[in-house]
Amino acid sequence: MITAGMPRKPGQTRDFLFDTNAPIVARVACMVAKRAPKALVGIITNPVNAVVAVAAEAMKKAGCYDPKRLFGVTTLDVVRAEKFIGEHMNIHPYDVRIPVVGGHAGTTIVPIFSQCQPPFEGDEKCIASIVKRIQTGGDEVVKAKAGKGSATLSMAYAAARFTNALMRGLKGKACAPECAYVQSDATDAPFFSTPLSFGKDGIKKNHGLPEMNESEKKQVKVAVDALKKSAAKGVEYMKK
Numbered sequence: 001m002i003t004a005g006m007p008r009k010p011g012q013t014r015d016f017l018f019d020t021n022a023p024i025v026a027r028v029a030c031m032v033a034k035r036a037p038k039a040l041v042g043i044i045t046n047p048v049n050a051v052v053a054v055a056a057e058a059m060k061k062a063g064c065y066d067p068k069r070l071f072g073v074t075t076l077d078v079v080r081a082e083k084f085i086g087e088h089m090n091i092h093p094y095d096v097r098i099p100v101v102g103g104h105a106g107t108t109i110v111p112i113f114s115q116c117q118p119p120f121e122g123d124e125k126c127i128a129s130i131v132k133r134i135q136t137g138g139d140e141v142v143k144a145k146a147g148k149g150s151a152t153l154s155m156a157y158a159a160a161r162f163t164n165a166l167m168r169g170l171k172g173k174a175c176a177p178e179c180a181y182v183q184s185d186a187t188d189a190p191f192f193s194t195p196l197s198f199g200k201d202g203i204k205k206n207h208g209l210p211e212m213n214e215s216e217k218k219q220v221k222v223a224v225d226a227l228k229k230s231a232a233k234g235v236e237y238m239k240k
């Protein structure tokens with residue numbers, strides 16, 4: 001799990017961190033390629049949407065890139081979705097399952113409410129306000145910490161949850177699918193988060209895009225356009 005790099009400050013976007021964090025992720029990815037080329041690599045460092053492409057390019061250069069083993073960690077978006085939906089429906093977050101697809105910044109974060117289990121109870125207006133809260137959950141924490149960093153405890157929980165899912169896969173044990181930002185042909189974006197199952201070699205099955213309603217399809221389109229640009233930025237950086 002790569003967490004090295006700067007967190008953002010109030011008013012900064014995650015993308016603002018690219019110039020500082022892209023070289024850090026590239027360097028760590030090169031070290032992984034040298035010392036543990038078969039590792040399953042999760043990237044927590046922001047901006048996830050772009051630095052996953054940086055890591056992929058660094059590993060390609062080192063001759064050990066395996067798209068089944070590289071993950072941008074987007075679990076915190078799922079954790080937030082479960083928490084806010086749980087609060088709204090007055091049930092425990094553990095009892096909520098919802099796929100959150102796309103990427104890990106603003107409108108690239110697309111919670112698929114139509115596939116929520118148990119089925120979401122609330123109108124369009126209510127869905128829109130919870131979607132907004134999920135998409136801006138990181139900003140909310142950054143603002144509250146007032147210059148002292150971003151989400152840490154909730155991220156630790158999300159990282160542990162995602163790592164446990166990977167490790168169950170390594171042991172050949174079953175686990176509910178988890179979403180992560182991986183190389184994908186689910187959309188036109190080179191990297192995209194969808195539900196995944198894990199096995200001994202990393203991704204065992206990419207479940208692809210869930211069924212979506214028209215509003216969710218529109219949100220995915222917006223995300224895809226932005227994610228194409230983020231991935232291109234990462235690839236471009238590694239050409240320099």
Ligand SMILES: NC(=O)C1=CN([C@@H]2O[C@H](COP(=O)(O)OP(=O)(O)OC[C@H]3O[C@@H](n4cnc5c(N)ncnc54)[C@H](O)[C@@H]3O)[C@@H](O)[C@H]2O)C=CC1
Pocket residue numbers: 003004005006007008017021024043044045046047048073074075076077104149150151152155
């Ligand atoms: N994917 C996600 O959902 C989330 C991502 N993040 C991101 O995780 C990253 C880390 O955040 P925090 O742990 O809160 O920051 P932090 O400032 O507490 O810790 C960052 C660590 O990176 C290390 N570091 C800095 N430059 C380095 C370098 N060149 N080589 C190796 N290590 C280096 C520092 O020594 C420090 O230990 C940030 O980019 C943040 O935006 C944070 C929360 C959620």
Ligand SMILES: O=C([O-])CC(=O)C(=O)O
Pocket residue numbers: 007008014046076137138139141142150151
């Ligand atoms: O918002 C940030 O800078 C940290 C992060 O990715 C999150 O909390 O989702």
